[in-house]
Amino acid sequence: MADECGGAHAPLGGVPAVSRMRAPILSVGHGSRPGRHADLRYMGYSECPFEYEGTDSMVAMATEPPATKPDKPSKRLPRTVRELFDALPPLPGLRVEVIEGNLIVSPAGSPEHFRRIKALDRALIPLCDEHGWEGTQHGPSLCIEGPRDSLCPDYVVWSPDCKRWGDELLSYEVIMAAEVVSPSSVRIDREDKVRLYAVGKLPIYLLIDPIAKSPTATVHSDIKDGEYRTVTSVAIGKPLYLPAPLDFELDTSIFTV
Structure with a gap:
């Protein structure tokens, strides 16, 4: 066989x-x-x-x-908050910022929040077109010169030749940033960003506060020694002058929604 x-x-x-x-x-x-x-x-x-x-x-x-040994990770883990922030994928529906060394994730806002930002955009479109500026909602993010914190304003006026830190605009090169206060951003918008925008030498910071006991619109300008020296507030509904280089009177009744 x-x-x-x-x-x-x-x-x-x-x-x-x-x-x-x-x-x-x-x-x-x-x-x-x-x-x-x-x-x-x-x-x-x-x-x-x-x-x-x-x-x-x-x-x-x-x-x-x-x-065989398992492959080692091709990249090392983030060692700082800024490195962790840079490694994050896009998070739709959320605002992600680095504020004074802390990673802050917050909701994008209510429909009324977006309506106020859109109203500001409409009001400033003619001015931006006249000067060749960009007026954009919800970014780009701003890199604060010095601490390298990353802030994402509700609205930004900037020049196309603005200097950058990666994909972020350098704060001292931006013309104006605006924030609309919401319940989740009260302290950040009213306190932290006032301080950080001044440290980053942002020329003009417009703060729209519809949830205050007396709703107001406030413009911060004239930086000296890391602080805004000129602060002007009006009740929402009154005109508010935005200083140079904007040199524009804003009708704040557009924020009554």
Whole structure:
């Protein structure tokens, strides 16, 4: 009868014989026996002895691929809040900022919030077109010179040749930033951003506060020693003068929605 490598067996009652044939080496998992299905890969040839005295013929050698270590991460983990911020993917519907070394994630705002920002945009479009400026809602983000904090204003007026830090506009190159206060941003807009925009030498900061006990619109300007020296507030509904380079009287009744 034929053996499993294709050789012929001697009769069991005769002289024990050993036939040496060349058989393929197959890679199988631990515990696999010839004839069982396994993940087999053709590896080459080896001498394959066969013995016939009551034992199974050996038709393959069990081998395993060499163990490999898992790949190391291609990038190191962020070590600072700013590095973590830079590594984040876009988060639709959320505003992500770095404020005084803290990563701040807040909701984008209510429909009324967006209506007020849009009203400001409409009011300033003719002025921006006249001077060749950009007036954009919800960014671009501003990089605060010094601490490298990243702030995302509700509205920004900027020149197309504004200097940048990556994709962020450098704060001292921007013409004006505006924020509309919402319940989730009261302290940030009224306190933190007033301080940070002044540190970053942002020429004009317009703060629209419809949720104050007496709703107001306030313009901050004239920076000296890291602080805004001129602060002018009016009740929403009254005109508010935006200083140079804007030199524009804003009708704040547009924020009554």
